[in-house]
Amino acid sequence: xxxxxxxxxxxxxxxxxxxxxxxxxxxxxxxxxxxxxxxxxxxxxxxxxxxxxxxxxxxxxxxxxxxxxxxxxxxxxxxxxxxxxxxxxxxxxxxxxxxxxxxxxxxxxxxxxxxxxxxxxxxxxxxxxxxxxxxxxxxxxxxxxxxxxxxxxxxxxxxxxxxxxxxxxxxxxxxxxxxxxxxxxxxxxxxxxxxxxxxxxxxxxxxxxxxxxxxxxxxxxxxxxxxxxxxxxxxxxxxxxxxxxxxxxxxxxxxxxxxxxxxxxxxxxxxxxxx
Amino acid sequence: xxxxxxxxxxxxxxxxxxxxxxxxxxxxxxxxxxxxxxxxxxxxxxxxxxxxxxxxxxxxxxxxxxxxxxxxxxxxxxxxxxxxxxxxxxxxxxxxxxxxxxxxxxxxxxxxxxxxxxxxxxxxxxxxxxxxxxxxxxxxxxxxxxxxxxxxxxxxxxxxxxxxxxxxxxxxxxxxxxxxxxxxxxxxxxxxxxxxxxxxxxxxxxxxxxxxxxxxxxxxxxxxxxxxxxxxxxxxxxxxxxxxxxxxxxxxxxxxxxxxxxxxxxxxxxxxxxx
Numbered sequence: 001x002x003x004x005x006x007x008x009x010x011x012x013x014x015x016x017x018x019x020x021x022x023x024x025x026x027x028x029x030x031x032x033x034x035x036x037x038x039x040x041x042x043x044x045x046x047x048x049x050x051x052x053x054x055x056x057x058x059x060x061x062x063x064x065x066x067x068x069x070x071x072x073x074x075x076x077x078x079x080x081x082x083x084x085x086x087x088x089x090x091x092x093x094x095x096x097x098x099x100x101x102x103x104x105x106x107x108x109x110x111x112x113x114x115x116x117x118x119x120x121x122x123x124x125x126x127x128x129x130x131x132x133x134x135x136x137x138x139x140x141x142x143x144x145x146x147x148x149x150x151x152x153x154x155x156x157x158x159x160x161x162x163x164x165x166x167x168x169x170x171x172x173x174x175x176x177x178x179x180x181x182x183x184x185x186x187x188x189x190x191x192x193x194x195x196x197x198x199x200x201x202x203x204x205x206x207x208x209x210x211x212x213x214x215x216x217x218x219x220x221x222x223x224x225x226x227x228x229x230x231x232x233x234x235x236x237x238x239x240x241x242x243x244x245x246x247x248x249x250x251x252x253x254x255x256x257x258x259x260x261x262x263x264x265x266x267x268x269x270x271x272x273x274x275x
Numbered sequence: 276x277x278x279x280x281x282x283x284x285x286x287x288x289x290x291x292x293x294x295x296x297x298x299x300x301x302x303x304x305x306x307x308x309x310x311x312x313x314x315x316x317x318x319x320x321x322x323x324x325x326x327x328x329x330x331x332x333x334x335x336x337x338x339x340x341x342x343x344x345x346x347x348x349x350x351x352x353x354x355x356x357x358x359x360x361x362x363x364x365x366x367x368x369x370x371x372x373x374x375x376x377x378x379x380x381x382x383x384x385x386x387x388x389x390x391x392x393x394x395x396x397x398x399x400x401x402x403x404x405x406x407x408x409x410x411x412x413x414x415x416x417x418x419x420x421x422x423x424x425x426x427x428x429x430x431x432x433x434x435x436x437x438x439x440x441x442x443x444x445x446x447x448x449x450x451x452x453x454x455x456x457x458x459x460x461x462x463x464x465x466x467x468x469x470x471x472x473x474x475x476x477x478x479x480x481x482x483x484x485x486x487x488x489x490x491x492x493x494x495x496x497x498x499x500x501x502x503x504x505x506x507x508x509x510x511x512x513x514x515x516x517x518x519x520x521x522x523x524x525x526x527x528x529x530x531x532x533x534x535x536x537x538x539x540x541x542x543x544x545x546x547x548x549x550x
Contacts, residue, residue: 076360084359177544193540260470269452
């Protein structure tokens with residue numbers, strides 16, 4: 001099994017987030033991972049250029065995970081360094097009033113990547129089977145139907161040439177509390193703190209159960225979920241970069257075919273002009 | 276006069292692009308500019324975090340300039356390294372059929388930065404007084420009215436807290452031809468070449484005249500134009516980074532006020548839990 005395979009959820013597989021682990025693989029600890037991640041990020045940049053140039057495929061990256069699991073940090077680490085022209089990040093918070101008057105996929109569909117683009121969803125349509133389910137914002141008969149609707153939606157994107165990678169950043173409840181505490185101690189980040197962050201912790205088990213059902217029912221061949229042990233940021237960044245690069249490479253992106261008659265242009269505009 | 280002042284077009288000032296120069300200032304050549312630019316880019320990243328956190332101001336960067344003047348390269352150099360969450364790049368090509376059925380500001384208005392965001396326009400609404408004028412796509416009585424409409428539109432954005440910086444990348448006709456030639460020699464970039472790039476060169480003087488009128492009539496106190504000598508890429512990147520950082524600093528961005536009762540949260544959720 002390759003590296004990506006270790007983290008991929010196979011279609012219909014039962015998932016126990018606790019058993020999958022939140023800490024870096026032991027075998028990895030000796031690798032100088034930061035330097036490796038930097039090189040992976042550079043290669044992602046190179047592939048992104050080809051994606052943009054070719055403009056006939058696209059990449060959608062979906063990020064989910066508990067509060068403080070590192071979705072923002074991951075974006076900052078992996079995608080600073082990639083040309084922002086061609087990368088589109090959308091954070092999905094609670095739906096606005098206007099958004100809520102549409103079906104739950106409407107607002108995400110609008111933000112799907114165009115050909116040549118990478119789109120990153122920081123939270124996503126999956127909130128509709130996570131927060132909305134756990135906080136009982138919609139009844140079971142509504143959210144229970146959503147898994148199939150999501151799978152069809154993602155199949156639609158895939159048909160149009162979109163590669164889809166979904167990452168669930170798996171952290172332990174203890175790590176989350178520690179990160180909240182570090183935020184409390186850091187004056188430059190205290191403004192982010194909200195008591196509501198803590199009240200969601202009471203629903204930790206319900207959130208895990210909802211996430212496990214989501215992973216089982218929506219990890220498909222065309223749009224797999226990867227569960228990334230994320231208590232260690234260096235490992236999270238490394239693993240996600242590596243899997244993203246693998247997906248880009250599998251698209252076999254090439255420099256577009258030359259359309260113009262290069263020799264003719266040289267003769268006409270350069271040699272004649274003495275250029 | 277400060278650094279930015281050297282390049283700023285004063286309202287109603289007559290502009291001669293030829294006289295403004297396309298080559299780096301002599302006095303700069305000895306400065307280790309690449310390292311300086313790197314530090315400027317890091318500081319832009321720090322300010323961008325505050326902009327994003329505060330979410331009550333925004334920054335709009337408009338890039339114009341002839342083909343091959345380096346708009347794409349500038350974005351890659353200056354904004355790779357800034358967190359893409361909070362940076363939105365829009366390239367404006369020829370209007371689509373649907374866009375063309377609206378007024379000329381409609382499609383750019385939709386891409387204006389939300390509070391907390393940096394928006395970068397790679398070409399912009401100014402094409403409506405450049406290409407559309409020079410190629411005679413619209414009659415004089417239409418484009419002549421557009422300067423005032425543009426100024427009002429930018430005033431609307433400014434009223435809502437948007438800082439606006441407009442850069443005109445000034446290159447010489449000879450430098451453009453040299454860059455086209457380099458592209459011809461580079462197999463990985465040949466796919467970009469189009470004979471039409473050359474036919475626009477016949478209209479070089481008309482483009483310069485249109486740009487000069489645009490600079491004179493739309494450089495305002497709230498939305499100034501900076502004409503950047505851009506024959507040297509290192510100077511272009513340095514000058515634009517420095518002016519962008521200056522604009523961000525003048526916004527006096529601060530970490531948002533802490534809303535939560537930090538002591539209370541510590542007591543309730545951490546000390547009690549033994550965390």
